[in-house]
Amino acid sequence: MDDEEARTRLLDTAEELFYAEGIQAVGMDRIRAGSGVPLKRLYRLFPAKEALVTAYLERRDQRWTRSLRDAVTGAPEPVTAVFDWLAGWFCEPDFRGCAFLNAYGELGTGPAAVLDVVRRHKSELRGLLGELAGPDRPGLADQLLILVEGATVVAALDPGPEPARRAREAAERLLTATD
CATH class of the missing domain: 1.10.357.10 (Tetracycline Repressor, domain 2)
Incomplete structure (x- = not known):
């Protein structure tokens, strides 16, 4: 998976979860788990929530x-x-x-x-x-x-x-x- 695919997966997962449940209710670990993107890459692409x-x-x-x-x-x-x-x-x-x-x-x-x-x-x-x-x-x-x-x-x-x-x-x- 390249960075573009990882970014798309992260944003797709973030949008689904943030919109459905709220921003504060969803942690970065849920985004990582839902997207299948390793935590290290998540924080490289998005250094903070x-x-x-x-x-x-x-x-x-x-x-x-x-x-x-x-x-x-x-x-x-x-x-x-x-x-x-x-x-x-x-x-x-x-x-x-x-x-x-x-x-x-x-x-x-x-x-x-x-x-x-x-x-x-x-x-x-x-x-x-x-x-x-x-x-x-x-x-x-x-x-x-x-x-x-x-x-x-x-x-x-x-x-x-x-x-x-x-x-x-x-x-x-x-x-x-x-x-």
């Missing part, structure tokens, strides 16, 4: 954001397509809310690198919503972000598409009111 958590969140950010962008690109109503995409995500069997908010909730202002990834993810999401809302409506982008985040938190407590549907209805009202 903070480095592994940061890499996990960065990779998740790239995948999550790309999936959302793909879903809204070319959609007739890209803003409401965001909420349609969320409805699908909320129905996934392993859905457990926002990994970034979960990490922040667990770690607070703890590791700076982790907090940076969380802030960057939310800033990128707000930027995407701003692109979809249009250049002259920065307030609308902020409102849409609140709807996305609120729907995600509600769905974490009660999974299913309904929080996304309700947020979509609110977004439609905002779009109509600001046109």
